[in-house]
Every structure is written in C-alpha cells, then in structure tokens.
Amino acid sequence: LPCQVFGRAFAEERRGVILNISSMNALRPLTRIPAYSAAKAAVSNFTQWLAVHMAKEYSPDIRVNALAPGFFLTEQNRFLLTDEESGDLTDRGRTIIEHTPMARFGKPDDLLGATHWLLSPASSFVTGVVVPVDGGFSAFSGV
Incomplete structure (x- = not known):
C-alpha cells in the first residue's frame, strides 16, 4: 500500500x-x-x-x-536468541553469530x-x- x-x-x-x-x-x-x-x-x-x-x-x-x-536483537526475537535469565546466547543465537563474519547482532x-x-x-x-x-x-x- x-x-x-x-x-x-x-x-x-x-x-x-x-x-x-x-x-x-x-x-x-x-x-x-x-x-x-x-x-x-x-x-x-x-x-x-x-x-x-x-x-x-x-x-x-x-x-x-x-x-x-540480518539479525538484529529486538524485543520480538530477544528470547529466541538470548537466555531470558542469564542473557547468554541460546543455541540458535550462537549458530547465527558463528555464521556472521562480523560476529555480532546488528544494532538499529x-x-x-x-x-x-x-x-x-x-x-x-x-x-x-x-x-x-x-x-x-x-x-x-x-x-
């Protein structure tokens, strides 16, 4: 539209x-x-x-x-990519970072x-x- x-x-x-x-x-x-x-x-x-x-x-x-x-850490996906309690990367989050040459999530x-x-x-x-x-x-x- x-x-x-x-x-x-x-x-x-x-x-x-x-x-x-x-x-x-x-x-x-x-x-x-x-x-x-x-x-x-x-x-x-x-x-x-x-x-x-x-x-x-x-x-x-x-x-x-x-x-x-690409992958930007947002409220929509935060708990898919990071552990809610520890803040550490989840398995999915680690896989993404391992496949991102710049080794981080995007920032706005x-x-x-x-x-x-x-x-x-x-x-x-x-x-x-x-x-x-x-x-x-x-x-x-x-x-």
Missing part, C-alpha cells in the same frame, strides 16, 4: 525514492520460518519489478530499492548508512537492488 500511495505521488512529480524493507531471509531462507522467508522474497522480487516499472513507465528519476536487514544504527545512501543523490544510478545489512551473514558459506 505505501508503494502504491507514494508511487502515485512520485509518478506525478516524475522523481522520488521508494525504500522497501526485505530481509536476509529473502536471500537465505531459514528453516523455522518458511512463510516469513517467502513473504520477504516477495518484497525483494516486487522491489525489482517496481524499479523497472516506475523507471520505464513514469521516469528514470524514480528509484526503488530495498534493505535486507547499523541501518542508517545504507538507508542514507539509498535515499540520497549519491545512489542516483542505483535502482532495483536489495542491499544486505547483515554483518556478512548472507555471504558466509560456512566452509
């Missing part, structure tokens, strides 16, 4: 930037949340489609990209640089991309 509302306004202005939020689950689906992974893969695919559609149909000055955050501020870049004129020739902000999780093969 936001893409539809803002897309219409950007089409009238013939310029603008849409920044969607996907997930690294779109790049590497996780075993316990297939519906979430599929939904985020759809966001990534839609981002690419909309980037082409807006540039071709309305203006090449309308860009559409997405961020794909870690999203600011990529967000600023994708919304700024510095990325004026960038459209249809999904930028992982995941500490290298999506690049790590485990080997």
Whole structure:
C-alpha cells in the first residue's frame, strides 16, 4: 500500500525514492520460518519489478530499492536468541553469530548508512537492488 500511495505521488512529480524493507531471509531462507522467508522474497522480487516499472513507465528519476536487514536483537526475537535469565546466547543465537563474519547482532544504527545512501543523490544510478545489512551473514558459506 505505501508503494502504491507514494508511487502515485512520485509518478506525478516524475522523481522520488521508494525504500522497501526485505530481509536476509529473502536471500537465505531459514528453516523455522518458511512463510516469513517467502513473504520477504516477495518484497525483494516486487522491489525489482517496481524499479523497472516506475523507471520505464513514469521516469528514470524514480528509484526503488530495498534493505535486507540480518539479525538484529529486538524485543520480538530477544528470547529466541538470548537466555531470558542469564542473557547468554541460546543455541540458535550462537549458530547465527558463528555464521556472521562480523560476529555480532546488528544494532538499529547499523541501518542508517545504507538507508542514507539509498535515499540520497549519491545512489542516483542505483535502482532495483536489495542491499544486505547483515554483518556478512548472507555471504558466509560456512566452509
């Protein structure tokens, strides 16, 4: 819905930037949340489609990209990744950190640089991309 509302306004202005939020689950689906992974893969695919559609149909000055955050410690997942009493990592939390080359969970501020870049004129020739902000999780093969 936001893409539809803002897309219409950007089409009238013939310029603008849409920044969607996907997930690294779109790049590497996780075993316990297939519906979430599929939904985020759809966001990534839609981002690419909309980037082409807006540039071709309305203006090449309308860009559409997405961020794909990795694991960020939030209230939603805190007790899946850390023990409620001790604060130590759970088995799942340890596995994630072992597969994250930067060896930590993301912090909200870690999203600011990529967000600023994708919304700024510095990325004026960038459209249809999904930028992982995941500490290298999506690049790590485990080997």
